[in-house]
Amino acid sequence: MASPTVELKLTAKDFKSDQEVRWCPGCGDYAILAAVQGFMPELGIPRENIVFISGIGCSSRFPYYMNTYGMHSIHGRAPAIATGLSASRPDLSVWVVTGDGDALSIGGNHLIHALRRNVNLKILLFNNRIYGLTKGQYSPTSELGKITKSTPAGSADSPFNPLSLALGAEATFVARTIDSDRKHLQSVLRAAADHKGSAFVEIYQNCNIFNDNAFEMIKDASSRDDHLIRLEQGQPIKFGAEGQFSVVHPEGAFGLRVQEGGDALIHDATVDDPAYAFALSRLSGSDLNTTPIGVFRNVQRPTYDEILQKQLVDAKAEGTGTPDEMLDGLLNTADTWTIL
């Protein structure tokens, strides 16, 4: 159910809470916070109808800084808590803020099930490929062989590709953006907010303390054009300083390839089969060599919230009498006997 929109004259300032922001200086989270606060007024949703729910980790401090309703919950559980809230309060706009450890390690189960159910949640996953709050252990998105405090000989486990994972759970909205590209970030948030159902947004976020410059290849002006693929609905998927690279679907191949020249595929996020978006998600791995950003998938299917609400509405229509009378009726529905 869409949140009620009203004529509101809110500004970014209205969404700033009175709490002192306590991220490390230079953290990518500042840029994301500013982008979110700056974009919120566009939604036209009263502040009291917006709720941010987070888990544990650096990113999960986010709700404290938003002047909306908010809950800083426990590690990995934000999607579960938000599901209960969203399912019981379809009038609210519920946002989940999480990180790579929170969402993909300790909370992996809740994430995939929220996406599978298509709960009406906007899930922002700040991916910095490292554990920040616990001071620098590798995360489930760290590249294989990552040397950290807990893996001095290099990590031995392959990372998740968060978008592939979300698409495997058949998420209806899947997108990726970057902390430092405010315009792109806000455009993706806008599309996520407009989506009915679960919207999963991976935000590449720099941790300048424990994993600095992890995404520099696709951020730095001198290199990004040859590595960053901007997905635009209805546009050919081309990139490179001169637009010389195309994403193509070779005849007989399972996935997509990058090549110089040739007929680029026209991007369509509304393709129902998740295989297309999955193929897009496989273009990039740990090396970021060819990294698409933008909306990968944006399809409609009934949300968990609306199915539950419909069941409630249908069932309530059958009830007659006052609640107490209905309760008396319920208690008496069985083989009863009366003693005089």
Next chain:
Amino acid sequence: MSAGAKRVEQLDRVVIRFAGDSGDGMQLTGDRLTSESAQLGNDISTLPNFPAEIRAPAGTLPGVSSFQVHFADYDILTPGDAPNVLVAMNPAALKANISDLPQGADIILNTDEFTKRNLGKVGYAANPLDDGSLDAYAVHPVALTSMTVGALDGLGVSKKDAERAKNMFALGLLSWMYSRPFESTLRFLERKFAKRPDLVAANKAAFQAGWNFGETTEDFSVRYEVKPAKMRPGTYRNVTGNQALALGLVAASVRSKLPLFLGAYPITPASDILHELSKHKRFGITTMQAEDEIAAVGAALGAAYGGALGVTTTSGPGVALKGETISLAIALELPLVIVDVQRAGPSTGMPTKTEQADLNMALYGRHGEAPLAVIAPKSPSDCFHAAIEAARIALTYRTPVILLSDNYVANGSEPWLLPEAGELPDLSVEYARTPNGEDGRFLPYLRDPKTMARPWAIPGTPGLEHRIGGLEKADKTGDISYDPANHEFMVRTRAARIEGIEVPDVEVDDPDENARVLVLGWGSTYGPIGAACRALRQRGLPIAQAHLRHLSPLPANLGEVLQAYEKVVIPEMNLGQLAHVIRAKYLVDAVPFNQISGLPFTAATLESMLEDVVKNG
């Protein structure tokens, strides 16, 4: 079906146990005899006993499922220690239950199943029907299966369906033997097989054949009657603890005018509460089968944050998983009801057997100083009122409450005097609507001076936007705080607000007023303890009984009650968890008496133990 011309004897009470394979329909058969007895006006108490395996290999001991029903012409407290009648559908059922029977008990055996192969499966070298090993009992060999199949000849049902109706033959025979009214069973069959008229006809015919067999065979020379019990006037139904608990939650939702949100993950023996509540959406109840136990309590907490009556139902292993979220609920100071239908542990333990060993976990099983309220129902029908009480405490004091049911009350049943909805407690709550601080500021941790509850300010309320979380909060403002003095204050405040919950005084049943020994119990042991006390008093041995519903906080008068007796005995289905609490808190030298067999205490066990204490101190 006429009454027949056989001799009729009056009995004051009977205990009947049906036993057979898991697929033989013993639970249903027992349930029907219970319902018939309830219709007649007997007091009743039942004990189902079944394996966790859905269909263990046929004819084996692990596959035996049984259902015991006790009916009487006076008020009874337990399903009975020893059956007067055993219906054994196969050799495994006989072998698994024979040791519980007193000499002279009636045994009705399905001879069709006493084949060499089936006897061999359970290690009978000789057929107990022939070798004299059952001489101490009144054995009635009945070819239940073949007589049922014969009776259904011509009805057009398959041989398999005909054989499956043998439980109705057995029910028909028992209904005749004990002069039960059977109309409710016929109506039940019509409902159950509404889509299969052939099965309605077959099962009715099997029931009738069983009844007629009793009337005509010479093997059953006596028919028995058990007159209605004198019970308080009113309308009754038979109810299991799980049903009553679910209905109590519905009632709590109605009486609080809050939508109920249940987050649950299937687990024995709690799943029936989820099943029951999922049928009552017309009351505005949402049930969510979550991906795991943690999500189940998380979703319930999320719904509570949004203003719902949040509930999660589980058993011990689930509570262990929910611990961290329960601690969060304690920090957030939001209402939440956690139902733990206890089963034998640790780990998977014995999922269909009963135990009271989660008391320590309920009281202490969380990280940090994390107090909450704990209550326990004492009988199947009491689960209804306990659920309402759990909701009352949760809503009034904005705290998680653990409701400790167990498998014994959850699956056992008894007659329930139906309450009037309008006379149940009013659980209305007020959400916060306006700022409570200076300059229009909202202080989420400013407390109500009486209950110490903080305001319940739900999303959607303009002007009360605020942030809460698991980090320690500053008093009143709820801002993050690492201040040492504040933390000490908040820890003490959270403890004080649980200690400050108003709970009724514990009542002492000491009719002779000269007892030296007090027996103190909690939860489902109420029935067997009460029955044991009655038996002792009838024999002129004075004893006092007190039973705790509230385990946290404990009733204010408990210390005084304990001090008034020379000896305090605490029977529990664990290794003495309440006894530890009582000894530590009141410095009373309480004597624990413990049974951890997965089965409830029998009244006889407790009577003999208490007799020893009363006589020998």
